[in-house]
Amino acid sequence: MSGPGSMASGAAAGSADGPADAARAPEQALFPPGFSVSEIKNKQRRHFMFLRWKQQQRKDKLANKRKRKKEREALGDKAPPKPVPKTIENQRVYDETTVDPNDEEVAFDESTDEFAPYFNRQTVPRILITTSDRPRGRTVRFCEQLSTIIPNSHVYYRRGLALKRIIPQCISRDFTDLIVINEDRKIPNGLVLSHLPDGPTAHFRMSSVRLRKEIKRKGKAPTEHQPEVILNNFTTRLGHSIGRMFASLFPHDPQFIGRQVATFHNQRDYIFFRFHRYIFKSEKKVGIQELGPRFTLKLRSLQKGTFDSKFGEYEWIHKTLLMWSCYCLAGKVG
């Protein structure tokens, strides 16, 4: 009785000692080199060893950090510059379709493309905003707010009409752009922007829509002044054409008195739209206050003619819709 009992207790003591032992004399004592934690068959023990390994890693990392900090302080001014962390923006492979501002070919293209009349001030933008069938309250309110932001725009209800029939009517009534907001399960989730007299059609997926009342610390309602437009990071050819498309929504001459600015900021293929009122406190400081709705767009396809889903000629489609890799708006990531 005592024998097995003692043996059992001995074994228990042994196992209790085992981890302690191992703690004192880690891998090199007990395990052959090249041994990794995942080779232990016993799940509990493996888990335990893994946790211990993790703790060790963390300790090492902290120790390294402290050592490096001490060295940096010791060196003082002679310390080498801090290493810059890698971000996606840093690692981007240079995309050859990036537009060089002095590129003649691009300039020539742009002077003869569909937006040339706008940029030559021959046409005044006039926008028609509509939705998909039977819009719900949120979409309707979003459309209204959008029409207050974009000057010279009108909202019309869809009432089940086919887009292909709407478009000739719009053209005959002198509209320059058509915006269709697609709705799914009571929230707006898509945007089709079509430049009317024969212009390109861009189809976006829309997300994070915030109406005016959901924005914190917002200012008063946007006034009727024509806002300025900021387009950030539309660098490649594709980005350039999309940027011009957005620019052609707003009238050419912003009224600086109104101090309103609409921003389309492209980051990693997501276009963030914001509408602010700004004020210059000094020549080095500006304060901005957000009014107006905000939303995020992601381009899904760009089509050459007006909206035609079956027979249209697609200039660009997002790769998940097409299964092979295409350009991004701001360059591929290396």
Place this chain on the structure above:
Amino acid sequence: MHSDDVVWDSLGNKQFCSYKIKTKTHNFCRNEYNLTGLCNRSSCPLANSQYATIKEEKGQCYLYMKTIERAAFPSRLWERVRLSKNYEKALEEIDENLIYWPRFIRHKCKQRFTKITQYLIRIRKLTLKRQRKLIPLSKKVERREKRREEKALIAAQLDNAIEKELLERLKQETYGDIYNFPIHAFDKALEQQDAESEAESDTEEKEEEEGDEDADKREFVEVEESDLSDFEDMDKLATSSEEEQDDKSSSEEEEREMAERTCHSKSKGKAPVKGPARTKRAYIEIEYEQEIEPASKSKAA
């Protein structure tokens, strides 16, 4: 066992028929050759050796018939006749093929044929209208996109980017004369002078002029501030006044802008620039002085 009654008695009525679906009110028959769709003695294709149906395939209607003579050859059991696309002609064809057949089957065949043609017409009309296409969303893709959007938002640092862009535009003088920041212009002029000679006197000049500007600011701001408290009101007043005087009388506009800015910074509670704080204090001091003077005079008296 091919007597219809026997079949009906055993399968249809009492025992199990795999085509039969029972609901609260009716019994339905799932057999593809069934004429009416109900499970009846007269509509059961198993329990009637002389039977006919209308079936539709890709827009074409066919009349299927089965007779007792072919009951022994299951593969040749059903005979198929293509019906004409013309409605009346097809009805005549049905009549012609089912001549001498029981009234019930003839009638039901014609009824079924009518219904089929009606729904075919509807299909053709609907395909001409807008088709709503349902695109399945992949949850994995959605989740991935959402996560990437959040990260892109953080990486974008929108406020900073917008502010930087606005300041750039200000520097490049796209706003023209609206915002007249003399300090900026002075810096430029001073850089030129510095390049020539006399660094110290220039800096002195600069400080003096800054002081003057502040004095100007201070004077005018007092008058304006007394009338208006809220930034928004200030805004409206500023815009309306600017709209009235269309042409730029630069000094007036500049001063109003300064006043706006001071009010704005006060109301927003941002880091106060030295100017407004100083001006505020100046305003209060002057009032206080005025009040005290008569009191002292009276006391003296």
